Amino acid sequence: MNDERVKFAEDLKKLGKLNANLKISDLLPKKKLNDNFISSPYLSLDFSKQLITEKDLNWLLTIPEKFDLRDSFSELLKGKYLNPSEHRGVSHTIYRQSSRNDDFELVSIEKGKIDTFLTALKAKENIKNLVCIGIGGSRVGPEFLVEFVNKNEPLNIFFCSSYDLLELKNTLQKCYQMETIVVASSKSFSTYETIKNLNMIKAWFHENPEINPEDHIYGISSSKESMSAFGIKEDHQFEILDSLGGRFSVWSSMSIPAFVNADFQSYQDFLEGAFQADKYVLESKWENNISMILALLGIWNVSALGINNHAIFTYNYRLRSFTKYIAQLSMESNGKSINFDSTISPLETSPLIWGGYGIDSQHSTFQWMLQGKTPTSCDFIGINNEDSESKDSYEMLLSQVLAMTLGEDNKKENYKTVPGNNPCSVIQLNSLDLKTLGFLMALYEHKVFFEALILGINPFDQWGVELGKKIVKDANGKNDLFSNYFPSDFIPKS
Secondary structure: OHHHHHHHHHHHHHHHHHOOOOOHHHHHHHOOHHHHEEEOOOEEEEEEEOOOOHHHHHHHOOHHHHOOHHHHHHHHHOOOOEEOOOOEEOOHHHHHOOOOOOOHHHHHHHHHHHHHHHHHHHHOOOOOEEEEEOOHHHOHHHHHHHHHHOOOOOOEEEEEOOOOOHHHHHHHOOOOHHHEEEEEEOOOOOOHHHHHHHHHHHHHHHOOOOOOHHHOEEEEEOOHHHHHHOOOOHHHEEEOOOOOOHHHHHHOHHHHHHHOOOOHHHHHHHHHHHHHHHHHHHHOOHHHOHHHHHHHHHHHHHHHOOOOEEEEEEOOHHHOOHHHHHHHHHHHHHOOOEOOOOOEOOOOOOOEEEEEEHHHHOOOOHHHHHHOOOOOEEEEEEEOOOOHHHHHHHHHHHHHHHHHHOOEOOOOOHHHOEOOOOOEEEEEEOOOOHHHHHHHHHHHHHHHHHHHHHHOOOOOOOHHHHHHHHHHHHHOOOOHHHHOOOOHHHOOOO
């Protein structure tokens, strides 16, 4: 299989050289726009402004069958796909499936506990604040969901993870112990940042002798033992599967903070959208499959065209942190170089993923893309509604896509020339509801999965991150570890 990838990498580089002088402005008039448009139940994709010929795209579409991606994806949906370096399964799709596999019972029980928790919380009129402790995948996805749901009453929701505790200190100044509950989210329930914040929370609750801190703290983890050891009561514990990776955990009880001001049905809608994406991707032909098209174009842009960064811009304020979520999903999954055969992948792996809220970015980072010397590929995401706010933002989106791709030649005042030629795709959402959001997020998950299998890497481990954790653990106040590598003035103060 690695020989296939070596050949694929060589062919991509050859095609990249042949296409070095291609211009989107030259290709676009020759393209049939409807042939570069895909509609799905919740959103549509226009990829007509990509820097690729029809012939090369058709060649790319032969790749999925060469690597048996349909079978691998089917195994993923059944919860039978193996994370080979950690010798365990991969379970994030189980949370939105209805099939009764080995893990279904635990997932079903946890959904019932979420429903009970949300219902009971609404009856506690004295609770005004929810403080969420977690980092990485335990924070990025849930915090983005809170922004999307966009409801700030009756509970104020705060997220804290800073190791210097300033974030938590500022939060607690706004809260009273009697009015506050805490949800601590950590797969292992041993993450340094999380435990340090939790210890401060405990001390803060103990300042009020009238309350029992254990009544106010809930835990979400795959380790019930670690939650119990920290003093979290059993009926305050939410258990996730050990095979559920942090950056894929948004479908589980990790997302409780997003629904405390909504309801359990909203959580169900979110899962339903993702389930529909699973079904759509499994059943769609590759040429009409948004996840696959995005994956193939991503590999083309990086390995054939040599574009080392990919920007995602959203044009609705509720989606402002979507890029941050996808950046972690993509780069923690595919930011690797060693493949399944323990050799260096012959293909370029994940590019830098960056971007943000498009309206703000237009007045800052767009200048670098429009007239700088580093090419960028982009996804633009918006909603095409009749209301004036959405309409204005969507017009802005389309205008920026034309600037990015077509540019403008100004021979009289050359410093005003914009080269264009940045490959862009546009994702148009049908609506801004939780089903649509679940569908969109799952499509990107599957894009990352397909990319990983074509690249020949494991998207479900993160040994680079683990090394950082190991060094922190080994250091743990031992300055001799640092003294061999840093000047004395840089050693932590005693």
